[in-house]
Amino acid sequence: MSEKVRTRFAPSPTGYMHIGNLRSALYGYLFAKKNGGEFILRIEDTDQGRYVDGAVQIIYDTLRDAGIEYTEGPDKGGPYGPYMQSQRKEIYMEYAKKLIETGAAYYCFCTPERLASMKDTSVQDANGVTRYDKHCLSLSKEEVEEKLKAGVPFVIRQNIPAEGKGTYHDMVFGEVTVDYKDMEDGILIKSDGMPTYNFANVVDDHLMHINYVIRGVEYLSSTPKYNLMYDAFGWERPHYMHLSPVMKDAQHKLSKRNGDASYEDLVQKGYIKEAILNYIALLGWAPKDNSEKMTLAEMIDKFSVDGLSKSPSIYDEAKLRWLSGEYVKEMSEEEFLKRAEPFIAKSKAYGKYDVKLLAKLLQPRTEVLGDIPAKIDFLEEYGAFDLALYDNKKQKCSAEVAKNILPALLDEMRGWEDYSNAALYEKLVAFAAERGVKNGQVLWCLRIALTGTAVTPGGASEMAELLGKERCIDRLGRAIANLR
């Protein structure tokens, strides 16, 4: 039991990497690293019909981007390759034949027509479910040879015992038992010579020395079938860890088909990567100490199987958003600028204002980088605005007050040279004192006059600094004109 832990992530390249997939990869990675083991990537592309161009690349990119490192994989090599199932075709056939020799599998020559005819006739059980009737199991060795020689298309099926139950221990669900009579003699090798998942995963996991199989709950009740094969081969069964799904709501799984967010989408929307990974780790798992914000290294350190939840978890973007904001806030100014600039660049204001200053103002009020353009577009959309914006009960401000204050303020501001935030603030407060009005009245009116916007990423002096003297004078003049 001192055997080195080896886990694997085995996605099929059928499209984008959704949150649930990434989470499975993460958990496999965390478990392996926590135990000083290896995390391996295997691509399950045995269904040519479902293959999507570029999907494998997305898998590589996403894992790399997220920081989930695998030590063996199609693009990295390793001692038990190839790691792409389509390149292992012969291996599966060889092992399938071994299973046939032991009686755990058999050739089946039934035509699609015969199979289809079973559906609507006699052979259904009480629930209307049709299972293969083991018709070809009774073929003699000679008959099989003959058909094989004649080139009759065939499939290889698993020979499930008619009686008995399969029991195993799952690391998160505990004891799981399934009756063999509820299982069908599933196809192991398809007529095109390719294995099905049901067979390939067993052969590969064994050959690749995977001793901890971590995957979605959808395999929970078919696992006894796999164990039957491990037993038939005389192989040691792996440990199993089944993961409950990530849901969009109480009854729907998160899926790309429904337009639900994939890792890529979230990154594109400007969620901080580290936050995405952190959040999905928390979806279905909680560390002993209940930490929430964790680095990958901390997650590895805190990972434990008993923190995994058995019930499905509903994905909540609001919490992801919050976490993303937490990561934004702790970034250095430089780091934030680096990550935010591409998003600032999407705004009309880009290039017209000091981007460093913009970033500084934005950082404490940003959770998702994609929100940035909408926060600063107003800088370039100045025009006539609703005078009601001057109304602010708390600051005792209104258009009337503005009419009173602004002209004199404009005169003052023409004479100011230093438009840095600190200098501006000092002078504005002094101006308020001189006139015997509240700071808030001056500041509120000025900010509205300068921006024509209710919500801005900063106060009056900050907006004035950002705009610069020339724009300030110009806008103030226009605002005053609008007040008449």
Next chain:
RNA sequence: GGCCCCUUGGUCAAGAGGUUAAGACAUCGCCCUUUCACGGCGGCAACAUGGGUUCAAUUCCCGUAGGGGUCACCA
């Protein structure tokens, strides 16, 4: 429908046979304040249900309901 599995606030979740049943997000209110945020403080809000077992069950057992998964030459 059969089978397998699950069930603590709106969401993520901790928890244990005896607790005032944590915490976080969201939400609401207050404070701070140069808007918006940040921050601080506080509020609302949960053990699906019916039976057992037990001195005591939200926690253990059974049923019911609800939910998920599965029943493919898909993974």
